[in-house]
Amino acid sequence: MDPSPRIVLLATDGSxxxxxxxxxxxxxxxxxxxxVHVVHVVEPLPRYAYPGITPEIYSLVHDKRKARAxxxxxxxxxxxxxxxxxxxxxxxxEGPIVDEILDLSDELRASLxxxxxxxxxxxQNLLLxxxxxxxxxxxxxxxxxxxxGQRAWPPERVIVGDDGSEMARQAxxxxxxxxxxxxxxxxxxxxxxxxxxxxxxxxxxxxxxxDDALRRSERALRERANKLEGALGRRLRTQIALGxxxxxxxxxxxxxxxxxxxxxxxxxxxxxxxxxxVSTKVLRAAKGPVLVYPLEAI
Numbered sequence: 001m002d003p004s005p006r007i008v009l010l011a012t013d014g015s016x017x018x019x020x021x022x023x024x025x026x027x028x029x030x031x032x033x034x035x036v037h038v039v040h041v042v043e044p045l046p047r048y049a050y051p052g053i054t055p056e057i058y059s060l061v062h063d064k065r066k067a068r069a070x071x072x073x074x075x076x077x078x079x080x081x082x083x084x085x086x087x088x089x090x091x092x093x094e095g096p097i098v099d100e101i102l103d104l105s106d107e108l109r110a111s112l113x114x115x116x117x118x119x120x121x122x123x124q125n126l127l128l129x130x131x132x133x134x135x136x137x138x139x140x141x142x143x144x145x146x147x148x149g150q151r152a153w154p155p156e157r158v159i160v161g162d163d164g165s166e167m168a169r170q171a172x173x174x175x176x177x178x179x180x181x182x183x184x185x186x187x188x189x190x191x192x193x194x195x196x197x198x199x200x201x202x203x204x205x206x207x208x209x210x211d212d213a214l215r216r217s218e219r220a221l222r223e224r225a226n227k228l229e230g231a232l233g234r235r236l237r238t239q240i241a242l243g244x245x246x247x248x249x250x251x252x253x254x255x256x257x258x259x260x261x262x263x264x265x266x267x268x269x270x271x272x273x274x275x276x277x278v279s280t281k282v283l284r285a286a287k288g289p290v291l292v293y294p295l296e297a298i
Contacts, residue, residue, distance in 0.1 A: 006034040007112075009108060010076070011041075017117055022083070025085075026080055027154060028144070031181040034112070037104075038088055038091065040069050040091075042094045043097060105141055112142050113141055113142070115131070115144075117131075137264075139294060140294050142294065146289045152287075153289065154184075155182060155259035156185070156258070158259045159258060160172040161260070161261070161278060162190045165263055167263030171291060176228055179259055180231065180233045184232070187237045188221055189245075191240075192243075218238065244281075246278045250282065253287070260282055260289070260290045261291040263279065
């Protein structure tokens with residue numbers, strides 16, 4: 001990913017979650033030397049959707065919505081100033097929300113998108129359609145989804161889902177950069193749905209072979225953790241787990257002030273409704289902020 005320009009794009013809708021996102025964006029910008037841009041998107045009204053509503057009334061409603069949007073952006077700029085960010089540029093866009101956020105992030109070449117989202121929790125984690133999920137799934141840039149209320153930030157712990165991939169490494173490094181100024185501790189979690197080494201002849205059931213495979217995995221994870229310790233400034237704990245990777249990450253992420261970082265392969269326009277990826281599960285069920293790093297960051 002091109003490190004220049006170093007821009008945080010804050011997407012806001014004026015909600016309580018967006019207030020937390022503004023605080024997160026300000027902290028990230030202050031501690032990493034990035035500048036902040038703020039965007040609010042006004043969705044277009046369905047023209048002539050209701051019988052008896054004249055073009056004049058539509059125009060009046062449209063103007064009022066734009067005026068309220070301008071006031072919201074002014075409040076966000078004031079909020080950022082109170083957090084120590086001067087001169088944040090604001091952007092008022094009209095159109096489909098996800099598309100407009102993604103288009104602006106491309107125009108600015110943003111290095112990070114920050115936005116709010118209400119956590120759905122484990123019971124409701126099959127619901128679809130949130131703006132934050134749409135941005136994460138179709139964005140070629142890191143996205144930090146802020147949730148959990150004001151008590152969720154700044155992070156005291158960073159939980160990184162590690163599968164040995166390049167995107168997991170990038171997610172870990174970016175999370176460490178964000179969390180280091182707060183003195184956060186870190187955990188590198190690697191989970192296997194099955195044993196890490198399965199012999200075609202079934203010898204993986206041999207306890208000695210299983211132990212050897214787990215020890216090799218633990219050593220590899222420890223090596224990756226050692227490389228990250230300089231970025232975080234603290235020793236990272238490692239955790240090998242068996243079973244669903246998302247569940248293992250979420251178990252480690254229990255509690256307050258936890259930033260979860262995962263890599264994502266992205267769904268793309270054809271596979272946008274596919275379920276089951278680790279990043280999607282974590283994004284939907286995590287109670288606190290989640291950083292998602294894409295497969296090929298722009």
